[in-house]
Amino acid sequence: MTELNARQADALTELINIAFGLTAAKLSEISNHRVLLETPTLAIHPMDALARDLGLFVTGEVASVHQVFAGPFSGDAVLLLNYESAVKLSNLFVEEHLQSQRLDSSTGEILAEVGNLLLSACLGVFGNLLQARVTFSMPRLHLDSLEEFLTSIAIGSGESQNAVAITASFHIREQSVDGRIVVVLDAPSLEQLIQAVERWEGAQSSA
Amino acid sequence: MPSRILIVDDSSLSRRVVRGILESEGHEVTEAADGMAALERFSLEKPDLVVLDMVMGGMDGFDVLQKLRQIDGQAKIIVATADIQRSTREMTEEGGSRGFVTKPIKKEELLSLVNSVLEERPA
Amino acid sequence: MSSSILIVDDSSMSRKIIRGILESAGHEVTEAADGMAAIERYSLEKPDLVVLDMVMGGMYGLEVLEKLYEIDEHARIIVATADIQNSTREMAEQAGSRGFLTKPIKKEELLSLVNSLLEGAK
Numbered sequence: 001m002t003e004l005n006a007r008q009a010d011a012l013t014e015l016i017n018i019a020f021g022l023t024a025a026k027l028s029e030i031s032n033h034r035v036l037l038e039t040p041t042l043a044i045h046p047m048d049a050l051a052r053d054l055g056l057f058v059t060g061e062v063a064s065v066h067q068v069f070a071g072p073f074s075g076d077a078v079l080l081l082n083y084e085s086a087v088k089l090s091n092l093f094v095e096e097h098l099q100s101q102r103l104d105s106s107t108g109e110i111l112a113e114v115g116n117l118l119l120s121a122c123l124g125v126f127g128n129l130l131q132a133r134v135t136f137s138m139p140r141l142h143l144d145s146l147e148e149f150l151t152s153i154a155i156g157s158g159e160s161q162n163a164v165a166i167t168a169s170f171h172i173r174e175q176s177v178d179g180r181i182v183v184v185l186d187a188p189s190l191e192q193l194i195q196a197v198e199r200w201e202g203a204q205s206s207a
Numbered sequence: 208m209p210s211r212i213l214i215v216d217d218s219s220l221s222r223r224v225v226r227g228i229l230e231s232e233g234h235e236v237t238e239a240a241d242g243m244a245a246l247e248r249f250s251l252e253k254p255d256l257v258v259l260d261m262v263m264g265g266m267d268g269f270d271v272l273q274k275l276r277q278i279d280g281q282a283k284i285i286v287a288t289a290d291i292q293r294s295t296r297e298m299t300e301e302g303g304s305r306g307f308v309t310k311p312i313k314k315e316e317l318l319s320l321v322n323s324v325l326e327e328r329p330a
Numbered sequence: 331m332s333s334s335i336l337i338v339d340d341s342s343m344s345r346k347i348i349r350g351i352l353e354s355a356g357h358e359v360t361e362a363a364d365g366m367a368a369i370e371r372y373s374l375e376k377p378d379l380v381v382l383d384m385v386m387g388g389m390y391g392l393e394v395l396e397k398l399y400e401i402d403e404h405a406r407i408i409v410a411t412a413d414i415q416n417s418t419r420e421m422a423e424q425a426g427s428r429g430f431l432t433k434p435i436k437k438e439e440l441l442s443l444v445n446s447l448l449e450g451a452k
Contacts, residue, residue: 010220014289017218017262018310021289022414028292030434035292113343117433120385120412127415129311134415138340138387204224204311 004044008194011201013042016168019125023118023181024170030117031092036171043167044190050165050182051150057180058082062149063103064142065115069123071134072196073189075163076153077123079115080180083143086111089177103143112141122181130196153184164190209233210255210325215245215271216287217263221310225258225287228314229321242266246274249282256325258317259304261288261295272302283324287312332356333378333448338368338394339410340386344433348381348410351437352444365389369397376402379447381440382427384411384418395425406447410435 004012024035045053054062063086065079081089083103090107091099093114100107116139127134142152153163166183185193212234216222219240226236237252239245242265249257257275261268268288275282285306286299296307305327306320335357339345342363349359360375362368365388372380380398384391391409398405408429409422419430429443 007220010218014218014220014310017289021262021291021310025291025293026434028294034294109341109343113341116341116385117412120433121414124412124414124418127417133417136385136413138385201220204220205227 004194007201008198009042011197011204012166012194015126015129015197015200016042016166018129019122020168020170020181022125023121026117026121027114027170027172030114031089031172033092033172033174043165045165045167047150047163047165047184050167050184051146053167054080054146054150054180054182057178058146060145061143062146063111064144064149064152065112065119066140066142066152067116067119067123067136067138069134069136071127072130072132073134073185073192075183075185075189077119077136078153078182078184079118080149080182081111081178085177085179086143088175089114089172089179092172092175092177108141108143112139115139115141118181122183126193130193130200132196163187208325209235211235211237211252212321213237213239213245213248213252213254213257215239215242215257215263216260217241218260221260221287221312224312225317228312228317229258231314232318232321234321242268242271242274245271246278249275250278253279255283256321257282257284258287258321259284261286261290261299269298269302272299272304276303283327285320285324287317332358333444334358334360334375335444336360336362336368336371336375336377336380338362338365338380338386338391339383340364341383344383344410348435348440351435351440352381354437355441355444357444365391365394365397368394369401372398372405373401379406379408379444381408381410384409384413384422392421392425395422395427399426408440408443408447410440 028035061083063081067077090110093110123134163184163186168181170179214222214225222238229236239248284304286304287308289310291309305324335352337345337348345361352359362371407427409427410431412433414432422430
């Protein structure tokens with residue numbers, strides 16, 4: 001299990017911070033609401049610990065938008081929301097008389113679109129700053145239980161028990177929307193990512 | 208003209224990068240990793256300028272901005288942040304910051320902003 | 331000056347948003363939800379301009395771009411994508427796109443780019 005030293009952890013957190021800055025700005029632009037950014041929590045969980053961590057965050061059904069990505073590092077980038085936040089997030093983009101209390105095909109469509117923008121921004125910042133090219137798939141929207149969600153995560157090597165998840169939170173305070181972005185990678189990809197992050201950190205520090 | 212500059216950021220990488228940029232211009236740099244430390248150092252050292260991150264645990268950037276200006280109404284503060292929302296930029300301007308740069312920080316952008324703010328007369 | 335514009339995007343929501351922007355400026359809009367449909371429509375309708383997404387199922391946007399230029403070397407194609415990477419922009423430009431916009435699309439940016447491309451034309 002790869003451990004990060006303090007410098008690596010710091011650099012990766014900073015990278016995520018920047019990715020989140022762009023992500024939040026996009027969300028803010030399309031929803032016309034201010035997005036409260038938290039210092040991203042860099043947590044690297046093996047998959048069983050991910051279950052525990054997410055279990056604290058979501059109860060009941062989980063709405064997730066997945067964007068599988070490939071490149072020097074590959075995995076699955078996920079926008080994760082509980083049912084309530086998913087509905088609230090979708091409703092930010094529609095006029096009041098069109099708002100829904102449930103996740104249906106039209107709110108689902110909005111969520112997939114929002115997920116696409118956010119996840120592409122996040123992955124794109126990684127690609128740009130780490131001088132890597134990341135390709136990503138069409139976003140897929142799922143609504144399931146937490147267990148089903150965890151099994152739906154796509155890891156290239158298929159060794160999901162060795163996968164790690166990098167998680168970070170975002171909030172739209174006024175509307176009580178709480179979401180997580182979870183990037184799941186297998187161990188070789190994490191290794192690639194860390195090396196790329198170290199190169200970036202080195203370049204930044206000596207600029 | 209070399210000056211004393213306080214960097215406030217919870218990321219040690221960010222502090223290191225900004226320090227490197229400012230020291231290359233001959234400025235003298237001190238650091239604070241959170242809001243409380245920032246207020247302490249500011250009161251004790253009276254730096255010529257502060258470079259302030261907005262997204263921090265504990266006290267948030269807006270609080271720090273406000274409190275620094277309470278300590279010294281003429282304080283010269285510029286914001287350096289990953290939060291690129293337009294509303295954030297506007298709010299920091301309303302809160303009295305003299306400039307705004309987004310991360311990842313470009314050396315030339317930061318230096319030219321620092322220089323122009325240092326040259327400003329007291330507001 | 332109004333013209334006919336083909337939107338190619340697998341997201342119906344994106345197509346709806348872009349359609350709204352273009353129709354508000356008086357343009358006539360048709361849509362395709364994937365690469366194959368895009369090539370068909372282009373061949374049949376010969377639109378004045380194409381707004382093309384990059385990430386789609388089936389054919390990736392770059393392939394569609396190339397195939398459209400094979401059909402018509404004077405095609406006017408703008409890329410509109412959520413993919414913000416510089417490498418993607420470079421690839422699109424090398425493949426001949428005449429503009430590259432990142433989502434969320436700003437109305438003024440799209441319209442002024444469309445206008446400048448259409449003016450360069452007829």
